[in-house]
Amino acid sequence: MTYCEEDLLPLSGLQHFAFCRRQWALIHLEQQWQENLRTVEGTLLHQRAHDASLRERRGDLLILRGLSVVSHTLGLSGQCDVVEFHASPEGIPLHGEEGLWLPFPVEYKRGRPKAHQADELQLCAQAMCLEEMLCCSIPEGALFYGEPRRRTPVAFSPELRERVRSYSDEMHQFYRRGHTPKAKPSKSCNACSLKDLCLPQLTRRGSVSNYLKKAMEELI
Numbered sequence: 669m670t671y672c673e674e675d676l677l678p679l680s681g682l683q684h685f686a687f688c689r690r691q692w693a694l695i696h697l698e699q700q701w702q703e704n705l706r707t708v709e710g711t712l713l714h715q716r717a718h719d720a721s722l723r724e725r726r727g728d729l730l731i732l733r734g735l736s737v738v739s740h741t742l743g744l745s746g747q748c749d750v751v752e753f754h755a756s757p758e759g760i761p762l763h764g765e766e767g768l769w770l771p772f773p774v775e776y777k778r779g780r781p782k783a784h785q786a787d788e789l790q791l792c793a794q795a796m797c798l799e800e801m802l803c804c805s806i807p808e809g810a811l812f813y814g815e816p817r818r819r820t821p822v823a824f825s826p827e828l829r830e831r832v833r834s835y836s837d838e839m840h841q842f843y844r845r846g847h848t849p850k851a852k853p854s855k856s857c858n859a860c861s862l863k864d865l866c867l868p869q870l871t872r873r874g875s876v877s878n879y880l881k882k883a884m885e886e887l888i
């Protein structure tokens with residue numbers, strides 16, 4: 669299946685979807701986003717990744733920042749924090765550059781590496797977009813965490829790629845149905861930016877939008 673332009677979903681949603689389907693639906697279907705400390709921290713870290721010039725050359729390394737990517741097969745579009753191109757015989761030709769270059773996506777994340785694979789999935793989806801756009805194979809990339817400030821390599825295994833495909837399919841199904849799943853409180857809720865909005869009683873009252881509308885009416 670190939671998705672057309674208007675059916676593309678934000679690639680960044682994949683990490684929310686993998687973390688909690690309800691969180692994804694609140695952000696991407698109901699657009700209830702609460703900027704708390706965690707998201708502000710994440711934004712600052714991202715701003716640094718997007719700082720400076722968009723293209724930098726360091727010897728055998730070419731660095732592009734804020735590169736827009738798309739996959740019509742996955743139905744996703746987004747932006748890469750950083751894509752490094754390493755001079756390599758396994759690489760591809762690049763316009764305006766001599767030799768062959770192998771893409772290596774790097775994504776910046778606040779906090780520490782997490783037990784769930786949401787960050788790896790997002791990075792792998794970026795690589796799959798780049799592969800489709802550039803007609804190449806990208807075996808690995810890296811996540812750069814705020815604490816500790818270092819890179820964690822990520823291999824784009826067949827299993828990780830299959831999870832990206834199946835999450836992406838499921839996300840499109842939820843989107844078509846406009847379906848916001850009910851809350852299932854779990855340990856993840858402690859680290860969730862939307863936990864103040866997503867209380868279990870909300871689901872019994874209907875959508876978060878309806879809950880907020882009703883709460884406002886009661887205040888007036």
Ligand code: SF4
Nearest residue numbers: 688691857860863866
């Ligand atoms: S509070 Fe829990 S159930 Fe609600 S969106 Fe966040 S992680 Fe999901």
